[in-house]
Amino acid sequence: MNQDQLKLLVGQAACEEVLRLPRGQILGIGTGSTANCFIDALAPYKDHFAGTVSSSNATTGRLLKHGFKVLDPNEVSTLPAYVDGADEIDGSGNMIKGGGGALTREKIIASMAQQFICICDSSKQVKSLGGFALPVEVIPLAKGAVQRELEKLGGTVSLRLAKATREDLDQTPSAPFVTDNGGWILDISGLKITNPLKLESEINQIAGVITVGLFAKEKADILLVSNESGVSRLTF
Numbered sequence: 001m002n003q004d005q006l007k008l009l010v011g012q013a014a015c016e017e018v019l020r021l022p023r024g025q026i027l028g029i030g031t032g033s034t035a036n037c038f039i040d041a042l043a044p045y046k047d048h049f050a051g052t053v054s055s056s057n058a059t060t061g062r063l064l065k066h067g068f069k070v071l072d073p074n075e076v077s078t079l080p081a082y083v084d085g086a087d088e089i090d091g092s093g094n095m096i097k098g099g100g101g102a103l104t105r106e107k108i109i110a111s112m113a114q115q116f117i118c119i120c121d122s123s124k125q126v127k128s129l130g131g132f133a134l135p136v137e138v139i140p141l142a143k144g145a146v147q148r149e150l151e152k153l154g155g156t157v158s159l160r161l162a163k164a165t166r167e168d169l170d171q172t173p174s175a176p177f178v179t180d181n182g183g184w185i186l187d188i189s190g191l192k193i194t195n196p197l198k199l200e201s202e203i204n205q206i207a208g209v210i211t212v213g214l215f216a217k218e219k220a221d222i223l224l225v226s227n228e229s230g231v232s233r234l235t236f
């Protein structure tokens with residue numbers, strides 16, 4: 001099975017998982033190629049849910065195309081579950097997210113949910129986080145100041161350019177990648193993340209940081225992970 005087939009498989013498993021929730025609730029939905037597989041699998045059963053809350057403009061577009069109702073997060077107080085992919089996940093459910101630039105809205109929607117259901121293929125499972133460059137969304141005018149602070153952490157910090165990210169976001173190549181919030185992204189590579197919760201809090205304290213793509217406070221509660229032998233369900 002190739003990686004696309006593994007994503008389809010876990011998307012289908014996540015669909016079965018959320019259909020066990022009582023009817024008529026509102027579901028939080030993430031961003032990325034794995035989340036897209038989940039959205040497509042869930043589309044025939046969309047009436048099971050009263051609506052969805054989306055973590056990005058790309059996801060909103062896909063949900064609307066399938067006929068899902070998409071609600072403004074301000075209209076919703078709590079969600080039974082949030083389903084999303086990850087760039088890396090460790091053995092405790094801590095994650096790096098933001099490879100597609102949607103980290104801030106993802107973290108907001110995750111914080112509203114009673115449980116975070118992470119979906120991925122087994123290539124995303126790691127012993128410790130940091131092999132995938134850690135994304136940090138920043139206010140553009142603070143880029144220089146934030147970069148200097150982030151460099152003190154020991155990694156290599158680079159501004160994400162549009163060409164280095166997804167074509168489906170319709171960005172101009174070589175210009176800074178611009179998030180749905182008008183922010184820019186600094187990617188930190190070469191970090192050894194030993195205490196994700198502490199590092200998340202430290203980076204969030206830097207003036208000019210919008211969000212760091214470390215999900216330790218909002219870590220996964222459930223992991224559905226696919227490999228050659230099928231889908232496993234882990235809880236944290």
Ligand SMILES: O=C[C@H](O)[C@H](O)[C@H](O)COP(=O)(O)O
Nearest residue numbers: 032033034085098099100102
């Ligand atoms: O900003 C993007 C999100 O955090 C995604 O959930 C993450 O990048 C994983 O995406 P994919 O499922 O495409 O690997």
